[in-house]
Amino acid sequence: MIKITDLEKFYRTEEVETIALNKLSIEVKTGEFVAIMGPSGCGKSTLLNIIGLLDDPDGGSYIFNDTEVAHFNERKRADLRKHNIGFVFQSFNLIDELTVFENVELPLIYTGVAAADRVKRVEEVLDKMQIMHRRNHYPQQLSGGQQQRVAIARAVVNKPKLILADEPTGNLDSSNGNEVMELLTDLNEQGTTIVMVTHSEHDARYSHRIIRLLDGHTVMENIMI
Amino acid sequence: MNHGLNEVIMIRNYIKSAYRSLKKNTGFTAINIMGLALGLAACLLIVFYVIDELSYDRYNEKAGRIYRVNEDLKLGENKLQYAVCMAPLAQTLKNDFPEVENAVRLKKAGSIHIKKGTEKIREDYIGFADPSVFDVFTLPVLFGDVKTALVEPNSIVLTESMAKKYFGKTDVVGESLLFDDRETMKVTGVIKDIPQQSHFRFDFLVSMSSLADSRSPEWLRSEYNTYVLFRKGADPKKLEAAFPQLLRKYSGGQMQSELKKSYDEFEKGGSYFRLNLIPLTDIHLHSKMIGELSAAGTVEYIYILSGIALFILIIACINFMNLSTARSSNRAREVGVRKVLGSARKNLIAQFLTESILVTFAATLIAMAIVVLVLPGFNVLAGKELSISLQSLKWIVPMLLMVALVVGALAGSYPAFFLSAFQPVSVLKGSLSAGFKSSRLRSFLVVFQFSISIFLIIGTLVVYQQLNYIQTKNLGYNRNQVLVINNSFEIGNGDKVKLLKQQIAALPGIENATMSGYLPTSQWRNMGIYYKDAVPDQSRAIFPQVWRVDADYIKTLGMQLVQGRNFSKDMPTDTASLIINEAAAKFLGFKNPVNQTLYHSKDYQTHGEVSPYKIIGVVKDFHFNSMRETIAPMMMVLGEDWGRVSARVSTANINNTLDQVKKVWSGISPDIKIDYSFMDAEFDAIYRSEQQIGQIFIVFTSLAIIIACLGLFGLAAYAAEQRTKEIGIRKVLGASVSTIVNLLSKDFLKLVLLAILISSPIAWYSMHRWLQNYAYRINIGWWVFAAAGIAGIVVALLTISFQSIKAALANPVKSLRSE
């Protein structure tokens, strides 16, 4: 599903040029559950953003579902993104002014799903994530674990083929964290490809394979059994 | 450490960190300061204008004790208000009433030619005055003796600049000037130029004793502007109450002998004449009577302009507060941190207040600079000669400092007290910012601002339309291509003027010419006394305008006869004929006016004799007064009035024709300079003050809107900034740029729409009221509201969308990173 070769990404500020990704090559197959690990600042989030078509690389090739997307413009990326990819963030990134229901509904609105259909599908995922009873609450009224479940609900409501999660348990205690990992595992078992950045070896053990990034270049892979 | 020193260090610390925080947000700070500075500057300009208008005649040290006597006259159907009174009144008041300290009469003298070397210069500002003028009014005398200067006949007092003009120096007492080639006037005094803010302007004061009529004992004729100076503490009401008795006493006898009627009978007939007082300082703005010494200002404009100034100030202040509070909510975290670190609440309050007041002071300084820069331009726009003097600085500076302090404190107090009261924990956790973002207060203020702006747009559109309507309305005559010789009366000989008219009419470039001082655009007016019955009944007298014109008049001015015929030179009976206007026909109640007869009485003092006049035609109504008044009944009689000669010029080669007209003039009157103008220019002059006010409205309305938009621009930027994270999330979830722009603009648009809803009815009502001042007026069309609304929306959208698009185009990764 994802084939990245010699990917490069630089950040230029006034004083320094940071090489966030240096000729990186990785591959992710459809249906895989991959964890990305590595020290802080090694480029994990950068990589995830590029995979998620939020950012464009400065060099190299990125083939997503047999299509070269490295040179895609913003509009094409956004189009591809909203139909295929769901995101889960460490800090949940729910919109404070919208209720749980409305937050989850948002991707459906942007992909143009009809209103009646939307209600059905949002209720379906909220049910699955067991937060149906909180549908009219605002994010501030929920615990961290509940908020992350809403975020996951929002990520999957469009039935994406790929879910990208950047430290999804980073802001959660261990029992809430485990709950989230179970959810992701379930989703993966139902066929969704998952790429997850994490600092926790414990969480990484839920995945099939760990990609270890060192300095935006060196890659080591562990295959989980 | 010493306590006082500690204090100083604290304050320095506040100013320093305020400066840094302002510098960090240069954009906000600039918008904030500029908006307020613009508002203050606009406000100041209007304040200057208004104060100038309000300060008329206040240069007189005794202004509070000076009143003018006015006369209300009702004769038959006509009610008239005069600013002039009878010749003996002033002296009588002085004699009979102890509370009257002094009284003075003024009388306009019209234009006079004064000889300077071989040149004859026309002077328009000449007046007769009693010697007491220097006691009542404050007219500082530079040379000459105040007490005696205006006692002897043929003495004149002139102003400093006239002394320089005619003699090249100011000490000219004892010199003399030749008036109209006839009278030698002895200069007995030189005064300072009369201030601009005076309801009379005279360059020359001639002793009243030079005017024989001033000694007339007549109480039935009013020609003198009469002013009374009361003793300190006297009650003008008491004098006013004594007026009826006074009139009965002095005019009763004359009435009996001249009108053959007692005062009581006169009043029983429904007529009266009454006297009343107006404070000197009210004259300029409030008095528009017959016989005023100068055209009055209009108090209504003062109200409107003051309103606009207030609006602009409010808009600017709201901006300032909105932006300050908006920005301060971004600093909730800073406050939290400072509090955790042990900053006391009062320090935080002082910090915010310092910052806010610093900004308002900066704005005030800039406002002053703007005023200094644009004042010359404003003077041109407003037709004034305003200047910033040391005198005015005395009140401007404290006033501005007050405004700066109050606005600064108000704007600063919200964040100061609100934010500083928070528990640091809740601020740090961020639970506060959600509520703060959608502040109701801020929405309310935006609605308020835009309501005012849209109100101003509607108001300006209506004013503009009305003025345009006046300019383009069919006046009932054709003012284009009409050359008017304004001073043919100066030739002083009817036959010569007739010759002038004939020779001009014969020129190839001239279509028609007419001789008459009565023109729609001139000030010459005359009222006649007519009765419908041959046996006159005073209570049924009518007083139409009666203009003496020649047979070429109607044709030359492009007027239209709707019934009957024009005067004809070949009909000897036409000297006893009338052409009346439609308004007169209506007033008289005649269905078929032609061939009806009216009876003319020479004047109301000799009631017995009347002469019949036959109506031969009806002229279509034409405007000869301001559009504020309905067209009054008027009649034309055939006669020779050599006040002016007017000619319709054909469009080809006007300059050549003009040269020929000048040649004709100098052939007939070599000594006197021709004074000519074009009628359309005269017409424009009449409405110049309205045009000016229209332009002032437009300028200040635009300013108000610009300031409001500046504020909206800042708020939109703030809102976008507040929502960067949300925008980022939405973009990650697939929102398009247009969706985001919509999202950000929608909230503001809702507010603007609400503002339109609120301001439209208010604007409609106010402008409807204003239009009632005009007898001839436009209807306010619905499109005015649509246009104002659309203008408001478009301007707001443009302002907001700049920020929204910027926010929508930003890379979401960046905004999500800044956790």
Ligand SMILES: Nc1ncnc2c1ncn2[C@@H]1O[C@H](COP(=O)(O)OP(=O)(O)OP(=O)(O)O)[C@@H](O)[C@H]1O
């Ligand atoms: N917008 C940016 N501008 C400049 N440098 C950036 C930017 N984004 C990332 N970097 C730099 O790129 C490198 C990789 O950053 P990235 O966020 O991908 O690290 P990370 O592996 O996700 O770290 P962490 O585990 O702390 O989240 C870092 O050195 C970072 O400082």
Ligand SMILES: [Mg+2]
């Ligand atoms: Mg990261």
